[in-house]
Amino acid sequence: MIKLYIDNQPVEVPANTSILDAGRGVGIKIPTLCFIENFEAKGACRVCLVEVKGAKNLVAACSTTVLEGMEIFTNSKTVRDSRRFVVEMLLSEHNGDCKTCLRNDDCELRQLASEMGINVLEFEGEPAPQNIDDSTPALIRDSGKCIKCRRCVTICNEVQGVGALFPQGRGFYSSIGPSFAENLAAVACVQCGQCAAICPVGAIIEKDHIAGVWQAIDNPSKHVIVQTAPAIRAALGECFGYEPGTLVTGKMVSALRRLGFDKVFDTNFGADLTIVEEGTELLHRLKKALVDKQPVALPQFTSCSPGWINFVEFYYPDFLENLSTCKSPQQMFGAIAKTYYAEKIGKRPEDIVVVSVMPCTAKKYEAQRPEMSHNGIRDVDYVLTTRELGRMIKQAGIDFRSLPDSKMDSPLGISSGAADIFANTGGVMEAAIRTVYEIVTGRPLPTNQLHIEPLMGLDGLKKATLKIEGTLPEWQFLEGIELKVGVAHSLTNAVRIIDAVKKGEEFHFIEVMTCPGGCIGGGGQPRFTTNEVRKKRIAAIYQEDEGKTLRKSHENPDIKQLYAEFLGKPLGEKSHQLLHTHYKAKENLKPT
Amino acid sequence: MAAEDNKNQQALATDEEILTYVDHLIAECREKPGIVIPLLQITQKKYGYLPEPALRKISHELHIPYSEVAGIVGFYAYFSIQAKGKNVVRVCQGTACHVLGGNEVFAAVKKELKIDVGETTPDGQFSLAVGRCFGACGMAPVIMVNGEMIQQVKPSQIKRILRKYKK
Numbered sequence: 001m002i003k004l005y006i007d008n009q010p011v012e013v014p015a016n017t018s019i020l021d022a023g024r025g026v027g028i029k030i031p032t033l034c035f036i037e038n039f040e041a042k043g044a045c046r047v048c049l050v051e052v053k054g055a056k057n058l059v060a061a062c063s064t065t066v067l068e069g070m071e072i073f074t075n076s077k078t079v080r081d082s083r084r085f086v087v088e089m090l091l092s093e094h095n096g097d098c099k100t101c102l103r104n105d106d107c108e109l110r111q112l113a114s115e116m117g118i119n120v121l122e123f124e125g126e127p128a129p130q131n132i133d134d135s136t137p138a139l140i141r142d143s144g145k146c147i148k149c150r151r152c153v154t155i156c157n158e159v160q161g162v163g164a165l166f167p168q169g170r171g172f173y174s175s176i177g178p179s180f181a182e183n184l185a186a187v188a189c190v191q192c193g194q195c196a197a198i199c200p201v202g203a204i205i206e207k208d209h210i211a212g213v214w215q216a217i218d219n220p221s222k223h224v225i226v227q228t229a230p231a232i233r234a235a236l237g238e239c240f241g242y243e244p245g246t247l248v249t250g251k252m253v254s255a256l257r258r259l260g261f262d263k264v265f266d267t268n269f270g271a272d273l274t275i276v277e278e279g280t281e282l283l284h285r286l287k288k289a290l291v292d293k294q295p296v297a298l299p300q301f302t303s304c305s306p307g308w309i310n311f312v313e314f315y316y317p318d319f320l321e322n323l324s325t326c327k328s329p330q331q332m333f334g335a336i337a338k339t340y341y342a343e344k345i346g347k348r349p350e351d352i353v354v355v356s357v358m359p360c361t362a363k364k365y366e367a368q369r370p371e372m373s374h375n376g377i378r379d380v381d382y383v384l385t386t387r388e389l390g391r392m393i394k395q396a397g398i399d400f401r402s403l404p405d406s407k408m409d410s411p412l413g414i415s416s417g418a419a420d421i422f423a424n425t426g427g428v429m430e431a432a433i434r435t436v437y438e439i440v441t442g443r444p445l446p447t448n449q450l451h452i453e454p455l456m457g458l459d460g461l462k463k464a465t466l467k468i469e470g471t472l473p474e475w476q477f478l479e480g481i482e483l484k485v486g487v488a489h490s491l492t493n494a495v496r497i498i499d500a501v502k503k504g505e506e507f508h509f510i511e512v513m514t515c516p517g518g519c520i521g522g523g524g525q526p527r528f529t530t531n532e533v534r535k536k537r538i539a540a541i542y543q544e545d546e547g548k549t550l551r552k553s554h555e556n557p558d559i560k561q562l563y564a565e566f567l568g569k570p571l572g573e574k575s576h577q578l579l580h581t582h583y584k585a586k587e588n589l590k591p592t
Numbered sequence: 593m594a595a596e597d598n599k600n601q602q603a604l605a606t607d608e609e610i611l612t613y614v615d616h617l618i619a620e621c622r623e624k625p626g627i628v629i630p631l632l633q634i635t636q637k638k639y640g641y642l643p644e645p646a647l648r649k650i651s652h653e654l655h656i657p658y659s660e661v662a663g664i665v666g667f668y669a670y671f672s673i674q675a676k677g678k679n680v681v682r683v684c685q686g687t688a689c690h691v692l693g694g695n696e697v698f699a700a701v702k703k704e705l706k707i708d709v710g711e712t713t714p715d716g717q718f719s720l721a722v723g724r725c726f727g728a729c730g731m732a733p734v735i736m737v738n739g740e741m742i743q744q745v746k747p748s749q750i751k752r753i754l755r756k757y758k759k
Contacts, residue, residue: 163657169666179662180673187659591648592657 004070019061019072020048028074031083031112033090033200034149035062037530039158045149046086047112050074058082084116091118092125093172095144096202103202106527109147110201129173135185137368138207138361139196143175146203152176152195159516161492162311164189164592176203178592188314188589190491192307192514193361193385193523206361206524209382210392216353216382217260223345224353226261227333227412228252230268231359231423231519232386234540238526239390240400245536247544250405255393257406265337266408267356268415270329271422271431273336273562274304275553277579278326279436280570282509283475291477297321299486299507302428304328306366307514307523309583311491316498317585325580327379329422330356330363331372333412334379335578340566341412349375355382357389359423359522362514371581385524411558417545418553424538425489425518426455426462429511433466433485435554440468440475450551451542455485458517458534460493462486463507489513607645613638614649628654628664632671640676647673677712677719679757681705682736686725689733693747697733700747704754717758 001012006023013022018041023030034045041062048061053071058079061072073079091113098104130144148167153176156165164187168175178187196204216224237248256264281300288296303309303324312319327335334356338349356363360383366372367380384392393400408414418434421427430452437445444450454464466483486507488497494512501507515521517534520541550556567574605613617634621627628650635646642665651658665671683698702708705718712719728734731743737757745753 157657157660163659166657166659166663167667168659168663170669174666177659179659180666590658591651592659 002066002068002070004066004068004072006072007074008071013066015065017066019050019052019059019064019066019070022066023050023061023072023074030061030074031115032062033108033112033147034151036151036154036198039154042150042154045090045147047083047090049079049082049086051076051079080116084118087112087116088118088122089125090147091121092123093128094147094201095127095130096142101145101202102205102208107202108200126172129175131175131181133177133183134207135183136189136191136207136365138191138193138364139184139204140207141177141184141204142202143177145201146176147201148174148176149200150176151198151200152204155194155198159490159492160190160192160194160307160514161495162188162190162192162592165195179590182590186590187592188310188586189592190307190310190314190514191362191365192491194515195523196361197523197525197527197529206385206388207364208388209364209384210388210395213355213382213384213392216355221351222353223262223347223351224260224355225263225265225337225341225412226256226355226357227265227267227270227330227337228256228357228389229330229359229363229423229519230271230420230541230544231522231525231537232357232389233544234423234520234537235359235386235525236390239387239393242401243536244533245540247540248400249544250407251400251403253408254403254406255398255400258398258403259392259396261355263409263412265333265412266415266419267329267333267358268419268422269412269556269558270331270333270336271304271419272415272553272556272559273332273579274326274329274422275418275428275431275435276559276563276570277332277575278302278324279432279439279554281324281326282432282436283439284571286508287477290481299484299501299510300324302509302511303583304422304428305512305514305519306360306362308491308494308512310362310365310586311494311514313583313586314589314591319498320583320585323583325582327372327579327581328363328366329419330358330383331366331379332579334367334372335374336562337412338374338377338379339578340562343566344411349377353382354378354380355384356380357384357386359386359519359525360515361385361523363524371583374578386522387524387526390526411561414556414558415550416553416556417548417551419556420541420545420548423519423541425458425513426452426487426511427518427541428513429455429464429485429487429509431553432509432511433483434552436483437466437468438552438554440472440478441470442472443470444552449546455487458531458538460490461488461496484508486510487512489518490516605639605643607643610639610643610645611649614646615653618650618653622653628656628661629668632665636671641672641674643675644673672710674710674712674719675716677717678759679717679738680719680721681754682721682723682726684723684726684728684732684734684736686723686729686732688729689725692732694733696747697735697745697750700750701735701754704750718754 020030030048032048043060043063049058050061051073128144133141153165157163233249237246253264285296288294301322334354342349364383367383372379418431455462463486468478468481471479484507488494520537521529521534651661
């Protein structure tokens, strides 16, 4: 342990602790605009300057480790003046207008300026060159607002392994972006939006669909329905001052009704449907391999996460056949809404507008894929992120905190707890196993609370083996088999598991979620998602799951009814038309 | 200046030739740390600029995102991704040349060639670059064409000087 003093307070921390972390440990907040927990400090923004007794210059607290006997001052006049100067310099070239900036309520630069009492711009510098890149369906980048903190570079390279973003050029004219200032759409960006979720300012934001949604709601000839992804209910509250991990399902439903949606449904319904289709697909693949002895792509990979799909299409086309052919819950929901539900209520599909609320920016990309339509009609028309829904609720003047709880509409609003856990890493796999195990053995999964412990938590790569015993006659070929499953979240971990598969490690089924922690940590979630926030949101999701009597997708009565009245059977002809698709290698994009 | 002479012969290299060359280079040094910048230097020396296929190859083989390779190339003024013309004109912008009318000379060259710094004329004859003092301040203002120094240049002479190099 190292003993030192911060602002005359004795502090004891392990060796190699940064001054920033040592300060945080004793409640001394040292501001920073570039630091991200668990990553090597870049020292890029220079806002975290502190004074070290005996040192010639001020040092950056994030990238300086503590030494025995150090005396650090975080609140001297020199420190205050210097930090203020740094922020003033950043502001002098910050080419943005706070009055109309999407980030004006959670911009870290503006907040810091406000905390420092900067109310006059002392320096009128040349504004940074403004290039707007709105080439992708998901994201907008604005180089004028960028403060070059490089957080997005760290996330894109070290968490996602995509490497679409890097500093280009030099000095004042440098910019953060793809090679030689290309647009994002030209390169193999997966559009996960983790960059937008970590950006301290308004330099990377989601493409806003709010105007389109209002227009649909205001059009009396349209029947506008909304679906919310499982991860929204555990995060939307944060837009209204609730602690991370506060479940706001009931208030969310009330808010959506007040916004004017004709029906409030649940992506969870799509998730339950996905499990029935995807679980059956897995069993079919296993049968093909074990009984028919035919070549079949195993392990099967989940296909719910559109950033992951983009990643496979570009970087691992050899594994395209391993992707489940199931559309994602968002798209399954849309497809069913515009066929089965449309018939039920006697509307033409073109008169129904499906709005999704997703924790994700890549869902905006997914919704406009040509594969995601039927007879030329898109499954999903608009995709709002959790943040956009928060803004819409505020625009409508709804006092979210005082809303009563209400329930989703039927028939696309009932869901199992298995659908809830689609929100977090390990959840899709657990949901699938709850159903597959029961289909095969006729008995419920014999684990505590139906959970699969090794697949829970934030480890990047998780594995479990499940011995199948006591099979029903139809599934006898699986008797005694050890079902091997894997779970990865964030794309660097996806690469690790693909490498393991390539090296011959046996898996039957692998879940991949693009974002760290799964959808609860998606690129469209309220800022800022730290590991602590992830854990709290995950705990909320399990709480939602465990609080339901309906815990397994195949027991959802509305799903049963959907099969009885419309789809026939899982993987049947109608399912193939509406709920399944195939992906192709993305050959037109340039490597990042 | 040998690099530029070399470039004249290599300017028409095909993508295939470039890839073979870079492949061969990488094979020799793949495991060495910090090899990217030397690779870029050698490649630029060979071709006079950094052709895209070469940069893609370096990115792919060394498992470095292309955005990062591009970031390195863009950081150093020395690197160029533009194919150079047959003749490289450098106009000195050092202090002495500046004081003695270097700016007017620069303007005259730009006007004559109708290109800006870092660009190449559409006929592939000339590229324009900035020089930062050639050590001939006594003869200012100076320009350099393909390594040949031309001294005490007047804007009115530019047309005649450049005509000599056009083939």
